[in-house]
Amino acid sequence: MTTTCFTRPAFKSRVVPVIVLSDPAHAVPLAHALLEGGIDVMEITLRSDAALASIEAVAKAVPQMHLGAGTVTRVAEVQRVIDAGATFALSPGATDALVEAVKAARLPFIPGVMTPGEVMHRREQGFSLMKLFPAQQAGGLGMLKALGAPLPDVMFCPTGGVSPENLKDFLKLPNVAMAGGSWLTPAEALAAGDWERITQLARGATELAAG
Template sequence: MTSKTQKLLALLDGQPVIPVLKIERAADAVPLARALARGGLRAIEITLRTDEALECIRRVAAEVEDCIVGAGTILSARHFDEAVAVGSKFIVSPGLTRELAAHAAQSDVPLLPGTITPGEIMGALEAGLDFLKFFPAEQAGGASFLKALASPIAGVKFCPTGGISAKNARDYLSLPNVVCVGGSWVAPDDMVKAGDWAGIEALAAEANKLRKN
């Protein structure tokens, strides 16, 4: 296990579900992060899929002490640096390129890169990365695929993301090579738009009960 893997695992602190958030309005970022943290999900991923994403990360990093904010949908070294500059404590990418791997190696901020195939996983290992995002999880073969990887690619840990919900999260979390899952079901768009922070806190609390023994 690499030092950066240990650092990222320490940030997650056994959290079973990482909220994957696409936030349209920067004004929603702080109350949303606070609701999730109150429910026990302190580490969150804000994806760079909206014009407000970097501002959302900046606000959460500056104003929500209980929250550990990371940036998702990082596609380049420039994205990586922009996210770190506004306070991201970890970086998540849908895939891994040589450029991104080399750039991440020069940073103290840990990278959780997306992989699917055994070849991609081996490439990540060669880059010194042994805690990986399995994305898109359901579309790429689901829990049964990851289970099949546990023996031939031992030592690699995963955070499956993509198509995961309260209904199938346990299927993944029961696997020995899965640390946590990423999902958006804990912060549905309609509840965010309505400002239903109490409802989101309740969803987070339920998700937090999925902690692995």
């Protein structure tokens, strides 16, 4: 990816695991488990002290994984995630200063939005793929359908409230490029090193997305 604003990411999966890691040692086996289940993208969020080390570990050991840094909310974090090896970034929301920082760094970025006004503002800045967050609280499927009529040129990655039960419904919408979810990497499976369970969850999500 060479541009800041992108509609068609390089990864194939339409399901983006939203991951919180407390131990960088889990990062590489987790990446392999997701790949085995058909998911070639991971969003490692900056919600723990282990995040940057985890991104760096995957970037070095699993180059075939498309590696996103999530919960990027501060300008100072932009260069840090680039240095760690992230190839794109996502945010729960976005400020103009953050947008200026990712553009200056040429880091592909998916800004978070929740309202039509935010969508229009980010579109004016050149973004055509945005993260609807928190999707469920923002209106979920109904909100996305409503946004599709007046803003048909914008695509979304809904995150927050997406589950195996509603994943197919989200992905059926014409303005949904992909969906993010945390159910693929449950904390207890990570703590136990149960990579087979994560592969099974990834495979199940991949099958749902394909259906």
